[in-house]
Amino acid sequence: MYYALIMLSVAMLGGCFALNDVYRKRRSSNLLSSMESSCIGAVAGLIVLFIINGIKFEFTPFTLIMSFFVAINGIAFTYLSFKALETTNLSIYSLFSMLGGMILPFAQGIVFYGEEITLAKIVCVVFIVASLALTVKIGDGKKGYIYYIGIFVLNGMSGVLSKLFNEMPFEKTSAAAYSMYGAAWTIVISGLLWIILAKRGRYQMPKYTVGIGMIAAAKGSINRVANFILVLALAHVDASVQYPMVTGGVMIMSTLVCFFGEKKPSKRELLSVALAFVGLLLLFAIPI
Numbered sequence: 001m002y003y004a005l006i007m008l009s010v011a012m013l014g015g016c017f018a019l020n021d022v023y024r025k026r027r028s029s030n031l032l033s034s035m036e037s038s039c040i041g042a043v044a045g046l047i048v049l050f051i052i053n054g055i056k057f058e059f060t061p062f063t064l065i066m067s068f069f070v071a072i073n074g075i076a077f078t079y080l081s082f083k084a085l086e087t088t089n090l091s092i093y094s095l096f097s098m099l100g101g102m103i104l105p106f107a108q109g110i111v112f113y114g115e116e117i118t119l120a121k122i123v124c125v126v127f128i129v130a131s132l133a134l135t136v137k138i139g140d141g142k143k144g145y146i147y148y149i150g151i152f153v154l155n156g157m158s159g160v161l162s163k164l165f166n167e168m169p170f171e172k173t174s175a176a177a178y179s180m181y182g183a184a185w186t187i188v189i190s191g192l193l194w195i196i197l198a199k200r201g202r203y204q205m206p207k208y209t210v211g212i213g214m215i216a217a218a219k220g221s222i223n224r225v226a227n228f229i230l231v232l233a234l235a236h237v238d239a240s241v242q243y244p245m246v247t248g249g250v251m252i253m254s255t256l257v258c259f260f261g262e263k264k265p266s267k268r269e270l271l272s273v274a275l276a277f278v279g280l281l282l283l284f285a286i287p288i
Contacts (some may be wrong), residue, residue, distance in 0.1 A: 012226035034082045035197060038075050045223065049228065063178050070185070072185075077155060083147045105156065105162075127278055134272040159242075252276055
């Protein structure tokens with residue numbers, strides 16, 4: 001059941017990946033745009049999470065503190081994602097984002113929580129790293145290394161914080177309430193920054209439309225629900241299994257989405273996805 005939930009989350013995150021780039025292209029890559037995106041997306045996400053969790057109040061100090069750090073991490077990741085996509089192509093961005101999202105939680109689970117190192121896990125990670133490396137084009141990534149490093153760390157920290165929330169021995173709320181607190185913190189922090197930056201009038205922005213707002217709301221609500229599912233599943237699935245699944249799965253979904261766009265996947269990209277798919281199969285096929 002929980003593996004099926006992880007794959008559902010993967011499909012949702014693949015859609016968010018595409019919507020994020022669409023939003024950036026229609027608005028801009030500056031700080032104001034990223035705060036706007038974070039705030040609108042968090043409002044939509046909070047509404048959906050209220051529907052999922054119902055109208056009930058849950059609170060613990062630990063949840064409040066952890067959700068604050070999750071919000072800061074998410075806001076920073078959104079901004080650095082916009083800046084990175086402004087200076088490089090999607091292949092470099094994907095490489096650093098997905099490697100961080102896989103390697104940091106993978107290492108955390110094994111080093112700090114005693115998750116078993118198996119041949120299946122090692123082979124899966126090797127295949128996915130190889131598949132990610134194939135997406136990089138020669139000559140890419142000469143600028144903006146600070147953004148790439150930031151994306152690597154922040155996307156990885158999303159999984160690390162989720163694992164900490166599940167494992168630390170403090171009283172905590174449900175996964176849904178935890179996700180709701182994260183959305184609420186994001187609304188407060190990014191909303192305040194959005195207002196302050198807008199009043200200063202330093203950024204030239206395209207005219208805002210209902211369509212742009214719907215994109216922000218869609219990607220925000222889908223992302224919140226997808227991450228809620230991952231937090232829920234993490235209580236039952238090792239991080240060293242879950243995050244290679246997420247990384248490989250998002251790669252496959254992103255490539256499938258490309259078939260419906262103007263730019264079709266290249267042979268190199270298809271080979272990359274094939275390697276990721278084989279890696280995921282071996283994760284479950286190898287008995288040790």
